[in-house]
Amino acid sequence: CSRINSRYARNILKRSLYDLIQSMQVQLSFDCPFHPERDLFRKQEELKDNAYQSSWTCSYCGKWFYRERFLDQHLDNRHSALLGTVMNATCLANYCDILGCDLAHVQDTTLAKGNDLWWKTALCRSTQMVELRDQCLQIAEQCTPKSSKASSGVRNIIISNICSRLTCKNYWNRSNVALVMKEAYILALRILSSIIIFLALL
Numbered sequence: 001c002s003r004i005n006s007r008y009a010r011n012i013l014k015r016s017l018y019d020l021i022q023s024m025q026v027q028l029s030f031d032c033p034f035h036p037e038r039d040l041f042r043k044q045e046e047l048k049d050n051a052y053q054s055s056w057t058c059s060y061c062g063k064w065f066y067r068e069r070f071l072d073q074h075l076d077n078r079h080s081a082l083l084g085t086v087m088n089a090t091c092l093a094n095y096c097d098i099l100g101c102d103l104a105h106v107q108d109t110t111l112a113k114g115n116d117l118w119w120k121t122a123l124c125r126s127t128q129m130v131e132l133r134d135q136c137l138q139i140a141e142q143c144t145p146k147s148s149k150a151s152s153g154v155r156n157i158i159i160s161n162i163c164s165r166l167t168c169k170n171y172w173n174r175s176n177v178a179l180v181m182k183e184a185y186i187l188a189l190r191i192l193s194s195i196i197i198f199l200a201l202l
């Protein structure tokens with residue numbers, strides 16, 4: 001199970017599901033593969049203390065690292081006993097297609113990846129999206145708490161925030177917006193630096 005992809009998946013779930021159901025004060029059904037208690041890496045990830053950039057501490061044993069990936073290696077080597085031991089622990093990375101981890105990955109990396117994005121959009125297969133959407137709708141049912149008054153709310157959040165994006169038209173949308181925003185930001189920085197150089201030369 002990929003720790004990095006699980007992290008992308010977890011971050012997407014935080015934004016699109018966990019924060020919202022927390023404000024509604026409801027819990028996901030334990031049948032839900034996205035239930036935080038079932039997350040294979042949850043206990044280990046909670047041990048990470050990222051006080052500031054380039055400072056990653058294992059709060060279990062106090063060891064310090066300047067890169068998150070070195071702390072990841074430390075957790076793999078030293079604290080494997082803390083991996084999820086619950087029955088049916090979930091590898092969130094397995095849900096990356098449904099959650100769109102690729103988008104988050106492209107947003108995280110350089111603008112050059114915009115080409116990859118263009119190709120991914122061009123090569124998107126609508127039949128695959130239909131399959132993913134069906135899986136997503138099944139997950140929405142699994143996640144819906146059986147007895148809570150807010151159960152339809154949970155189902156609706158999953159359908160509108162996750163399943164509804166599973167079309168070729170919508171799948172890459174957010175990252176397009178993010179890339180455009182990144183480009184605009186870089187352009188603004190270039191204009192600003194040109195102005196500063198121009199003023200300095202006066």
Ligand SMILES: [Zn+2]
Nearest residue numbers: 058060061063
């Ligand atoms: Zn440690």
